[in-house]
Amino acid sequence: MRYSNLIKIALKALANNKTRALLTMLGIIIGIMSVIVILALGSGAKESIKDQIGTMGSSDMIMIMPYMGQEGGVTQSASNMQSLKREDYESLLNDAKFLKAVSPVVTTGGQAISGSNNTPTTMYGVSPSYLGIRNINVSSGAIFGDDDVSRATKVCLLGRTVADNLFPDGEDPLGKTIRFNSTPMKVVGLLESKGASSVGQDQDDMIIAPFTTVQKRFLAINHLHSIYASTVSEEYTNEAMAEIKEILRRNHKILEGNDDDFQLMSMEEVMGTIDSVTGLLTTLLACIAGISLLVGGIGIMNIMYVSVTERIKEIGLRMSIGAKGIHILIQFLIEAVIISLLGGLIGIILGWAVSAIAGLFLDMNTVIQPSSVIISFAICTLTGIFFGWYPAKKAANLNPIDAIRYE
Numbered sequence: 001m002r003y004s005n006l007i008k009i010a011l012k013a014l015a016n017n018k019t020r021a022l023l024t025m026l027g028i029i030i031g032i033m034s035v036i037v038i039l040a041l042g043s044g045a046k047e048s049i050k051d052q053i054g055t056m057g058s059s060d061m062i063m064i065m066p067y068m069g070q071e072g073g074v075t076q077s078a079s080n081m082q083s084l085k086r087e088d089y090e091s092l093l094n095d096a097k098f099l100k101a102v103s104p105v106v107t108t109g110g111q112a113i114s115g116s117n118n119t120p121t122t123m124y125g126v127s128p129s130y131l132g133i134r135n136i137n138v139s140s141g142a143i144f145g146d147d148d149v150s151r152a153t154k155v156c157l158l159g160r161t162v163a164d165n166l167f168p169d170g171e172d173p174l175g176k177t178i179r180f181n182s183t184p185m186k187v188v189g190l191l192e193s194k195g196a197s198s199v200g201q202d203q204d205d206m207i208i209a210p211f212t213t214v215q216k217r218f219l220a221i222n223h224l225h226s227i228y229a230s231t232v233s234e235e236y237t238n239e240a241m242a243e244i245k246e247i248l249r250r251n252h253k254i255l256e257g258n259d260d261d262f263q264l265m266s267m268e269e270v271m272g273t274i275d276s277v278t279g280l281l282t283t284l285l286a287c288i289a290g291i292s293l294l295v296g297g298i299g300i301m302n303i304m305y306v307s308v309t310e311r312i313k314e315i316g317l318r319m320s321i322g323a324k325g326i327h328i329l330i331q332f333l334i335e336a337v338i339i340s341l342l343g344g345l346i347g348i349i350l351g352w353a354v355s356a357i358a359g360l361f362l363d364m365n366t367v368i369q370p371s372s373v374i375i376s377f378a379i380c381t382l383t384g385i386f387f388g389w390y391p392a393k394k395a396a397n398l399n400p401i402d403a404i405r406y407e
Contacts, residue, residue: 007334011338013307013311013335014335014338014339017307020303021303021339023299024296024299024300024303024339024343025296025339025340025342025343025346026296026299026343027292027293027295027296027297027298027299027300027343028293028296028297028300028339028340028343028344028347028380028383029296029343029344029346029347029350030292030296030347031290031291031292031293031294031295031296031347032293032343032344032347032348032351032376032379032380033347033348033350033351033354034290034292034351035286035290035293035351035372035376036347036348036351036352036355036368036372036373036376037351037354037355037358038282038285038286039282039286039368039369039372040351040355040358040359040366040367040368040369040372041355041358041359041362041364041366042278042279042281042282042285042286043282043366043367043368043369044359044364044365044366044367045278045364046274046275046278046279046282047364047365047367048364048365059234059267059268059271060230060231060233060234060237060267060268061133061134061228061229061230061266061267062099062228062229062230062231062237062240062241062244062264062265062266062267063226063227063228063264063265063266064084064088064226064227064228064229064244064248064262064263064264065084065225065226065262065263065264065265066082066083066084066225066226066261066262066263067083067259067260067261067262067263082221082223083223083252083261083262084104084223084224084225084226084227084262085222085223085224085251086104086222086224087251088224088227088247088248088251088252089102089103089104089127089224089227091247091248091251092227092229092244092247092248095247096229096240096243096244096247097232097243098231098232098236098239098240098243099229099230099231099232099240099243099244100230100231100232101129101132101133101229101230102127102129102227102228102229103126103127103128103129103130103133103211103227103228103229104125104126104127104211104224104226104227105124105125105126105130105211105224105225105226105227105228106124106125106211106214106215106219106221106224106225107122107123107124107125107214107225108122108123108125108214108218108219109121109122109123110123110180110181110218111180111181112162112165112166112178112179112180112207113166113178113179113180114166114167114173114176114178114179117165117166117167117168118165118166119161119162119165119166121159121161121162121205121206121207122205122206122207123156123180123206123207123208123209123214123218124206124207124208124209124214125209125210125211125212125213125214125215125218126208126209126210126211126228127146127149127210127211128143128144128145128146128149130208130228131143131208132230133228133229133230134228136191136192136194136208137191137192138157138189138190138191138192139190139191139192139193140172140174140189140190141157141174141187141188141189141190142188142189143157143188143189143208144156144157144188144189144209144210148210148213149210149211149212150212151212152210152212152213152215152216152217153210153213154183154184154185154186154209154213154217155185155186155187155188155209155210155213156178156180156185156186156187156188156207156208156209157187157188157189157190157191157207157208157209158173158178158187158189158190158191158207159191159203159204159205159206159207159208160190160191160192160193160204161202161204161205161206162204162205162206162207163190166178173187173190174187174188174189174190175187175188180207180218181218183217183218185207185209191204191206191208211224229244234268237266237268241264241266244264245260245264248260248262293379293383296340296343296383297340297383297386297387298387300336300339300340300383300384300387300388301387301388301390301391303339304332304335304336304387304388304391304392305391305394307332307335307391308332308391308392308394308395311395315328315395325396325397326396328392328395328396329392329393329395329396330392331392332388332391332392332395332396333384333385333388333389333392335388336384336385336387336388336389336391336392337381337384337385337388338384339384340380340381340383340384340388341377341380341381341384343380344376344377344379344380347376348373348376348377351368351376352368355368
């Protein structure tokens with residue numbers, strides 16, 4: 001018997017029971033749709049997080065922070081540790097071959113005041129190269145220079161949130177003098193808006209000033225809270241981190257075998273962690289959604305059992321006129337696979353539509369990977385074969401005479 005005839009017979013049998021076939025497909029449709037939607041949302045979320053993290057700094061950025069050790073049995077915060085000095089910054093700037101930019105960072109919180117307007121914010125003391133490392137642009141005015149750093153000049157750049165709070169009437173802040181706590185600071189530039197970070201922090205709620213100004217006029221310290229650097233190329237991140245470690249251990253006179261009093265973190269490591277976490281969560285959710293595929297497969301097996309029972313006489317008649325067991329087996333397998341594939345196709349279409357709608361509501365770009373569609377079709381085929389095999393085998397093993405006599 002030709003396979004084309006078997007396919008026609010299978011399609012006719014399904015057409016005679018349209019409602020039952022559609023209800024049988026429902027589990028496959030929901031399962032495939034759920035898997036595709038979750039994978040699309042997971043991929044979209046991963047790209048969105050990467051883009052947001054990218055606003056925090058260049059992809060080749062390395063952060064150097066004091067090690068949060070213990071003093072007197074109390075764990076100290078990084079800002080309280082004093083292991084990083086200006087000499088470390090200068091050594092990295094002059095001796096590191098794999099770094100293209102280095103900036104010290106000191107921070108302090110306080111009240112920014114202009115006339116009758118005031119707002120709490122954070123001041124970042126940095127060098128001019130900090131803006132390039134953090135992918136921060138100046139929208140108007142200009143950044144302070146190295147002379148301002150060496151003379152601890154009282155100049156600053158305002159983030160958009162601070163500027164809007166201090167000058168709510170749209171007045172141009174450039175050239176104006178504000179006060180941070182009680183110290184006057186001249187505004188020499190405005191920063192481009194960056195929006196919220198991936199953790200919801202307002203990246204425009206900041207003031208940037210020379211690090212020497214913040215050290216001397218606000219904090220009265222000579223150590224650094226952290227150092228930011230960018231490598232000559234992203235591919236040299238590991239070499240740059242090894243070089244930084246060597247220079248700082250030499251500066252701090254750390255003996256072989258002793259622990260570092262600083263810690264390093266690269267954007268590459270942050271991205272890797274994000275990839276790992278989001279990938280794990282997406283896989284976990286996809287596996288949970290895939291349980292409905294199992295339920296759909298059981299539904300296929302159940303309905304194929306019913307179909308075999310209802311058509312025992314038909315099977316007996318066909319076998320009595322020459323149909324072989326293998327033909328009966330293939331026919332019922334074809335029915336199971338068609339149900340599964342049609343359900344999968346509808347599930348893929350619905351998954352694409354739901355992903356697009358969810359992306360609009362969540363304001364993110366959902367990414368449907370071609371591999372997820374291919375895997376969905378493969379799962380549908382295997383589901384049809386796996387769960388349709390046993391009922392089909394039962395039909396193929398029927399005795400023709402017993403089948404004809406079946407009531």
